[in-house]
Amino acid sequence: MDLASHQRILLGLMRSTYQPGAGDAPYYHRVAGSPDLQEARGNVLLWRIYVLERTCVLTVELLRQAEVLEEALQAFIRQENISPFREYQPLAFLDFLGGHADPLVVSVSQFELALMKVREGDPCHYVVDWSYDPGPILQALAQREPLPDRADPDLHRTEISSDLPYLFEIKRLARDSANERSKFHTALTRGSRYKSTGATSQ
Template identity: 30%
Template sequence: MTLSEIQTGLCRLIKSRPESDKGLDDYFTRVSRSDNLQLVKKIAQWWRMIQIEEFSVLTGNYLRATNMLGAHIHDFLKTEKYSAFRNEVGFQFLNYLVRTKHDRMTTILAELELNLIKQRLGDAVHYKKIWPVDPYEFIDHLMQNNYHAALELREGRYLVTVSSRFKDKVFSVKRLGI
């Protein structure tokens, strides 16, 4: 085996993506069953979790509050081809959450945060979504680590708009009739 084949094989094992069990030679079979590989996988997932949480603060806080952060990051890392670069993996994770639609608030929040980040970077953005709770209160509770209050908000209908055309605000909220 060449060095490149060994490196590629180890990377696939760390990402839980072996080509197939049939194709593993004795070395990779032993490594795949080792406690050391499990430790390396946990460290890699922990490191990515930190990067993703720092990139997507709102969504990360919400997923942590609902005890879903680790599971979503694990699924993302196992199923997606992701970048080694911090900002790119953050975008990829938010897009993954929007695309896979795990639950309504995760999807809505990830989509909002994705558009807010794009807006901050100067991209042309126009996002409109109806939220089931007051987004100001929801985000405020999340940022104050008052997760219980964020999850207990009274339902309503709020049109949230993010637009690169806004000059004096980041996003707008309009309460709609019930």
């Protein structure tokens, strides 16, 4: 076996995306069942959490409250080629969550991604649409407090840009002015029902 194939198998074992078959060498079967591999996977997960909880505060807090943080991180590790440079990992993680099944996770993560970009000098103007007031949600997440028990449907838009005094602002919209490309979804988070149009940027 060539070196590249050997490395791909080991990476697959590390990511839990490869299981040795009957045609694989005994070495790979030993590695797959090794407690050292489990420990290495655990260390990688803890390191990702350490980095992300210091950089993606809002999103990590939401995932933690919804008890899906480890699940989301495991999916990220399995599916993405993660940069070894720590400064790129938060951006990649937030971008990855743009495809999450929970529209509230999508909205919060894409808001935080846009905010992170404009803080670094990105000149683009970003838009995230919500069908409820994001203010109380963002405040609770920023203070690491439980999300409000209820959120009444109320269409809002967050605009994120370096041109704005505080880098973002929240606007209430009439329902018929929502981005036509957005679709309404229902998300269950901490037993509460939220409707979201999802996240868009421009």
